[in-house]
Amino acid sequence: MIFDHLVQGFGVAFQLANLFACFVGVLVGTLIGVLPGIGPAAAIAMLLPITFKIDPVTGMIMLAGIYYGAMYGGSTTSILVNIPGEAASVVTCLDGHQMARKGRAGPALGISAFGSFIAGTISIVGLMLVASPLAHMAVRFGPPEYFSLVCLGLITLIQLTGRSVRKGVMMGLFGLLLSFVGLDTVTGVPRFNFGMLEFMNGIESIPMVMGLFGISEVLLNIEAGGTGATILKTKIKGLFPGLEDWKQSIGAISRGSVLGFLLGVLPGGGTILASFISYATEKKISKHPEKFGTGTIEGVAGPEAANNAAVGGSFIPLTVLGIPTNVVIAILMGALVMHGIRPGPNFIQKYPDMFWGFVASMYLGNAMLLVLNLPLIPLWVQVLRVPYRILFPLILLFVVIGSYSVNLSRFDLALMLIFGVMGYVLRKFDYELAPLILAFILGPMLEEAFRQSLIMSEGSFSIFVARPASLIFLLLAFLLLLSSLVPGIRKKYAMLKE
Amino acid sequence: MIRKEWVVPLALLLVGVASSIAALRLGLGSVHRPGVGFLPFLVGVSLSLIALYSLIIDIAAASKKEGKEKFFGPFLVRVVLVVCCLGLYVVLLPVAGYLLSTFLLFLFLFKTAGVRRWSSALAASLLTTCASYLLFGYWLGIRFPKGFPGL
Numbered sequence: 001m002i003f004d005h006l007v008q009g010f011g012v013a014f015q016l017a018n019l020f021a022c023f024v025g026v027l028v029g030t031l032i033g034v035l036p037g038i039g040p041a042a043a044i045a046m047l048l049p050i051t052f053k054i055d056p057v058t059g060m061i062m063l064a065g066i067y068y069g070a071m072y073g074g075s076t077t078s079i080l081v082n083i084p085g086e087a088a089s090v091v092t093c094l095d096g097h098q099m100a101r102k103g104r105a106g107p108a109l110g111i112s113a114f115g116s117f118i119a120g121t122i123s124i125v126g127l128m129l130v131a132s133p134l135a136h137m138a139v140r141f142g143p144p145e146y147f148s149l150v151c152l153g154l155i156t157l158i159q160l161t162g163r164s165v166r167k168g169v170m171m172g173l174f175g176l177l178l179s180f181v182g183l184d185t186v187t188g189v190p191r192f193n194f195g196m197l198e199f200m201n202g203i204e205s206i207p208m209v210m211g212l213f214g215i216s217e218v219l220l221n222i223e224a225g226g227t228g229a230t231i232l233k234t235k236i237k238g239l240f241p242g243l244e245d246w247k248q249s250i251g252a253i254s255r256g257s258v259l260g261f262l263l264g265v266l267p268g269g270g271t272i273l274a275s276f277i278s279y280a281t282e283k284k285i286s287k288h289p290e291k292f293g294t295g296t297i298e299g300v301a302g303p304e305a306a307n308n309a310a311v312g313g314s315f316i317p318l319t320v321l322g323i324p325t326n327v328v329i330a331i332l333m334g335a336l337v338m339h340g341i342r343p344g345p346n347f348i349q350k351y352p353d354m355f356w357g358f359v360a361s362m363y364l365g366n367a368m369l370l371v372l373n374l375p376l377i378p379l380w381v382q383v384l385r386v387p388y389r390i391l392f393p394l395i396l397l398f399v400v401i402g403s404y405s406v407n408l409s410r411f412d413l414a415l416m417l418i419f420g421v422m423g424y425v426l427r428k429f430d431y432e433l434a435p436l437i438l439a440f441i442l443g444p445m446l447e448e449a450f451r452q453s454l455i456m457s458e459g460s461f462s463i464f465v466a467r468p469a470s471l472i473f474l475l476l477a478f479l480l481l482l483s484s485l486v487p488g489i490r491k492k493y494a495m496l497k498e
Numbered sequence: 499m500i501r502k503e504w505v506v507p508l509a510l511l512l513v514g515v516a517s518s519i520a521a522l523r524l525g526l527g528s529v530h531r532p533g534v535g536f537l538p539f540l541v542g543v544s545l546s547l548i549a550l551y552s553l554i555i556d557i558a559a560a561s562k563k564e565g566k567e568k569f570f571g572p573f574l575v576r577v578v579l580v581v582c583c584l585g586l587y588v589v590l591l592p593v594a595g596y597l598l599s600t601f602l603l604f605l606f607l608f609k610t611a612g613v614r615r616w617s618s619a620l621a622a623s624l625l626t627t628c629a630s631y632l633l634f635g636y637w638l639g640i641r642f643p644k645g646f647p648g649l
Contacts, residue, residue, distance in 0.1 A: 049640075050638065053638055053639070166548060166551070166552055166555075167552075169548055170507070170510055170545060170548050170549060170552065173514075173541050173544055173545040173548065174510060174513065174545060176537075176541045177513065177514075177517050177538065177541055177542065177545065180517075180537070180538045180541075184534045186534075187534055189524065189534045191520075191521075191524060191534060191535075191538065192517065192520060192538070215584075218580075219577045219580065219581070222573055222576045222577050222580060222611075223570065223572075223573050223574055223576070223577045224572075224573070225572050225573050388611075389608075389611030389612050389613065390608075390611075390622075392607070392611065393604055393607040393608060393611065393626070394626065396580075396584070396607065397600075397604075397626065397630055400584070400587070401630065401634050401640070404640075404642075405634070405638075405640045408640070408641055410588055410591055410592055413587075413588045413591070414588050417581070417584050417585060417588060420581075420584075421581060424577070425505070425506065426506065429503060429505070429506050431506060446537075447537050450532070450537055451532045451536070451537070454529060454530070454531075454532050455530075455531065455532075458530050459528065459529035459530035459531075460529075461529075
């Protein structure tokens with residue numbers, strides 16, 4: 001059954017337009033990953049408008065390619081420059097750059113590419129095997145389960161991202177408020193639109209995301225004076241890791257793959273957390289933990305495998321429940337919705353070509369990345385030499401045109417700028433933007449489920465705890481919130497003890 | 499005196515209070531049949547309460563803090579200039595059209611970014627504007643405003 005679907009998927013993925021989109025996606029993704037100062041979320045938001053001109057399947061293949069391509073590319077900068085190309089490659093700097101300093105840049109780059117390929121492939125197999133049965137289960141979910149699940153998702157995200165739960169909760173609530181702008185879906189009454197026609201259909205998500213991520217990222221980089229990349233002058237040789245390197249890395253790659261895939265499924269888990277936890281795990285179980293940070297190959301292989309595996313995992317909640325688990329997936333969901341496709345339990349059944357074509361394209365994309373990346377390393381090194389003063393006007397151009405092209409509206413440009421400044425201020429004060437975006441995207445679903453549940457139960461809130469699945473989700477959410485209080489209580493207890 | 503770390507919780511407090519009042523005016527309905535303002539009211543009140551709590555914590559922490567931390571990077575002026583320039587672009591776009599306003603935007607951005615020679619900045623701006631028009635306007639068919647030059 002799965003095999004038949006996969007064959008059908010490869011039929012879609014091998015169509016010339018889709019093959020080209022996959023190639024462009026992984027290439028652009030690698031470029032974005034290589035370049036510090038621009039992450040996959042901003043890049044996907046920037047290129048989103050292009051996908052409105054093409055078939056949704058082709059568009060999704062390209063955008064997903066950017067996401068997992070960026071995970072490959074990020075390691076190159078971490079290893080050669082000691083600056084993470086994107087956030088998920090932060091830990092790769094620790095041992096990757098040390099390996100490069102010892103003249104082992106080749107094996108470091110090689111193992112990160114091979115590890116990424118192996119983990120990426122394992123996670124696609126996981127996605128293929130898990131998504132369909134889970135979707136069958138999720139069909140039985142009603143509004144109370146959805147309400148509780150969205151609450152759990154948001155709370156997990158707030159808990160796992162950022163340093164302050166309080167700030168995360170505020171961002172989530174602010175995102176929810178922004179999602180209420182526009183016509184009420186049930187009654188058609190306009191809300192919080194300040195009498196402006198442009199807000200009748202709500203706040204446009206593309207200019208918002210572009211401002212919050214694209215503009216704010218550029219402003220922060222300009223303020224810091226650019227990235228000032230200094231590339232290590234070393235000969236890159238021996239890209240194919242030797243037998244000893246493989247022996248040391250294969251365990252880390254396997255563990256990273258499984259860990260990354262599982263963390264990718266969790267809301268807020270994503271690629272960054274996966275790479276950090278993989279590094280911590282490898283260090284903990286290693287016979288020589290003191291060598292970590294001095295150039296051990298396991299410290300590169302594990303995290304790089306984990307961040308790639310997390311990409312595959314993060315597509316499960318989107319395709320099975322219609323719930324994005326991180327910002328990139330939320331933007332992808334926004335793209336699907338703009339094409340009139342709403343992901344949810346019926347997504348795989350309703351759009352088999354899209355799902356299986358997309359899965360098959362990920363196999364192809366991973367293979368393309370492996371074949372392309374190693375020979376292209378000298379090119380990426382040249383790209384890294386482009387100064388930020390040349391790069392940032394170009395990034396701004398993409399952001400401006402991307403925002404404008406959705407509705408050909410100057411209003412959207414103003415909106416983008418307002419959100420850009422807002423994003424800059426929030427990030428300066430350590431407020432995470434991920435809960436804001438996710439709450440904004442999930443807001444309408446949360447409200448609809450909430451109101452439907454109360455109508456179903458004739459006003460009784462007990463409906464949320466009377467149904468087992470909903471109760472479990474709410475309990476988990478509550479426990480998570482409670483766990484965030486533990487460090488504070490411990491600290492106070494320790495102070496009292498002293 | 500208002501300290502800079504109070505800006506965000508204070509702004510969120512105002513947003514929370516304003517949206518709670520607006521939601522009240524929209525009508526809360528009943529628990530049996532929640533109205534248009536029901537959930538926005540709950541969310542607005544929650545945001546106000548947490549923002550207020552946050553503000554109190556920050557105010558309490560401010561009295562304990564000593565010394566000045568460096569908060570802004572060395573090129574804050576450039577940030578302000580870029581934001582103003584983008585604002586001007588939004589105003590100028592329908593009047594001057596895409597080609598002229600984008601050219602001016604780039605010229606300004608390249609100069610702000612530290613491209614010293616005018617000839618280099620002019621050439622780079624012209625090249626980027628034309629390339630972007632070819633890619634987005636011609637190839638992807640995005641209709642840009644022509645403005646008074648009619649280009």
